[in-house]
Amino acid sequence: MGWGVPVIEVSAFVDNDDVQLHVLDNGRAAASLPTVLAIPGMGEYADEYAWLLDALGDRRVVVVDVRGRGRSDVPEAGYTWEHHIGDLRAVVEELALDRPIIVAFSRGSSYGLGYALTYPSEVRGLVVGDYFARHVGLPAEFADQQLQSKVRGTAIAERMSEHAVRQVFAESREVPLWDRLVELQCPVLVIRGGRKSALVGEELAAQWRASLPSVQMEVIADAGHDLWSRDVDAYLAVLLPFLEAVR
Secondary structure, X not given: OOOOOOOOOXXXXXXXXXXXXXXXXXXXXXXXXXXXXXXXXXXXXXXXXXXXXHHOOOOOEEEEOOOOOOOOOXXXXXXXXXXXHHHHHHHHHHOOOOOOEEEEOOOHHHHHXXXXXXXXXXXXXXXXXXXXXXXXXXXXXXXXXXXXXXXXXXXXXXXXXXHHHHHHHHOOOOEEOHHXXXXXXXXXXXXXXXXXXOOOOHHHHHHXXXXXXXXXXXXXXXXXXXOOXXXXXXXXXXXXXXXXXXX
């Protein structure tokens, strides 16, 4: 993964109603290139996506740790879908991000999709990383199972506060979004993996196309649900053309 001049990572903190949210910001500001706002998935954190700050060239890239993840605060309560959308809004406003392209991963995709539906005129593009057009309700009794599941070989319990995991489950609810996709005002790319561990198989891909005929769908043949760790270049090969087409 060699992309020229090493990126200078800048950590910053944004306040959202007394919850401090950590972000990584490469500080680049090419006027002709829209900013990317990246949202990791459940159990992931911004530092894992530091490579993205350099991989997108002169473009400004901001990666956010939503509440309870990474170096952000772990509040006692406030883990609903709407709270997470509020985190994104706080980052956009505090950092003055002008109509960013949202690049989301796994469960982060439902937060990104929620933001794009809440502020449709303020998003230039949306990338959904192997996920549904729904905010998935999580049964509280499955929190123990989630804590033991692994992302890139490390248990969620070692990646994320147990309290945050349990609150995400306790405060979750099912929010169907398929019928709302027509409200989006930006181009949408769905990236899915070709391996069995991918969430978006042929049936869900067909549902995306039926609900949003304009959707662009790309498959990374050798990826599962984890779209990039096996082959970053293969991931960038489908992401970059979409980013470059959005103005």
